[in-house]
Amino acid sequence: MNIGDVSSRSGLPAKTIRYYEDIGLIKPHRSANGYRCFAETDLHKLAFLGRARALGFTIEDCRTLMALYEDESRASADVKQLALEHLAKIEEKIADLQAMHDTLSELVKCCAGDSRPDCPILKDLSGES
Amino acid sequence: MNIGDVSSRSGLPAKTIRYYEDIGLIKPHRSANGYRCFAETDLHKLAFLGRARALGFTIEDCRTLMALYEDESRASADVKQLALEHLAKIEEKIADLQAMHDTLSELVKCCAGDSRPDCPILKDLSGES
DNA sequence: TCTTGACCTTCCCCTAACTGGAGCCCTCAT
DNA sequence: ATGAGGGCTCCAGTTAGGGGAAGGTCAAGA
Incomplete structure (x- = not known):
């Protein structure tokens, strides 16, 4: 091929x-x-x-997974551990994004979104809380 | 300083x-x-x-936000739109991560995680469904 | 036989948003 | 005078490829 x-x-x-x-x-x-x-x-x-x-x-994880896949005498515990670590990173990323999402959507909700310059989003970013 | x-x-x-x-x-x-x-x-x-x-x-968003912040005659609608677009991207990322999380945690749940080589995670990755 | 178009090759630069390090300069205290 | 602790610029590396140039190869049609 x-x-x-x-x-x-x-x-x-x-x-x-x-x-x-x-x-x-x-x-x-x-x-x-x-x-x-x-x-x-x-x-x-x-x-x-x-x-x-x-x-x-990640690519490096893939490299490890391939090696495990090709190793007939692997322990499934090793695969599971890798997967669990990855899962933890995913959960962390989700939590970070969720926090951003919550903050930002709160700000958006408070913003009139009209032609006037007054804007709580900018106010928050500028540190005037 | x-x-x-x-x-x-x-x-x-x-x-x-x-x-x-x-x-x-x-x-x-x-x-x-x-x-x-x-x-x-x-x-x-x-x-x-x-x-x-x-x-x-993103940095480019920040550049725009700074410009809006410094523009006394901005419309809050412009800020809000930028924020809403960003919010949509965040939601998309969360959804992607959540899908990965669901799939992976399902696989992890099925994996014995012991010293034997049999592993549903590798089986799934290799395409044997 | 020639040509054309699709496919293949390597090579190099580009992405986002920095981080690390080398090699050098400046300032202040001892 | 010298050593520590700033500061400076410039270069390279990070992830996981993407875009594109310049050129080689192959099969089909005129």
């Missing part, structure tokens, strides 16, 4: 696939003409990476 | 303050020795920027 085929079958842009090769996540063979030559296992790995990235895992 | 004073009074790292000058958000004067020389208004602007950034506004 050429990169275009793998791209459409995995849903990942060709750029991303080349990047993943660059950083050593996959190692496709090369044809005589220099084109990358992907096997089914490469496609499978790329799909794995795509799903892990969609769950928000 | 030197940059260290402004840094401790605004809570922003000196590096960040230099960066904000670089991109034109503030324009402190210079002393004869080449040191940045901050006025109270600069400090006030930096505090404004710090609060806006803490609410998740």
Whole structure:
């Protein structure tokens, strides 16, 4: 398979696939003409990476997950721990965003949003509380 | 004031303050020795920027917000619109993160997390559903 | 056979919002 | 005079790729 085929079958842009090769996540063979030559296992790995990235895992997490996936003697506890740590980061981000959301929506609610200059949002940002 | 004073009074790292000058958000004067020389208004602007950034506004949003703040004839509607657009982006991010969270926590729940290799998280990532 | 268009290659720069560090200068106290 | 603790500029790196240039390859049609 050429990169275009793998791209459409995995849903990942060709750029991303080349990047993943660059950083050593996959190692496709090369044809005589220099084109990358992907096997089914490469496609499978790329799909794995795509799903892990969609769950928000970092590239380094993906590297670890792939290694665990390929290690037949892994302990599921290791996978679970990685997932739990990631989950904690997600929860932290949600909490941060939620706090911003709450503050900002409160300010927005207090802003008339008309043609007059008086604005509680700017007032808050400027420190006049 | 030197940059260290402004840094401790605004809570922003000196590096960040230099960066904000670089991109034109503030324009402190210079002393004869080449040191940045901050006025109270600069400090006030930096505090404004710090609060806006803490609410998740991008630097470009901050630039616009500062311009609105300094424009005595602004319409509060313009501020409110910017805030509402930002709020929408925040909500989108929260929804994305929440979806990741739900999927991942479901997988985690199904994973024994022991010394055996069998792992529903890896199984899901590998596409065996 | 030639050409055209689609595909592939590498290479380099760009993103946001800083952070870290090197190498150097300035000032003040000892 | 010297050492500590500022300050200065400039360069590189961070995440996870995206955009685009310059050029090689391949298959189909005229």
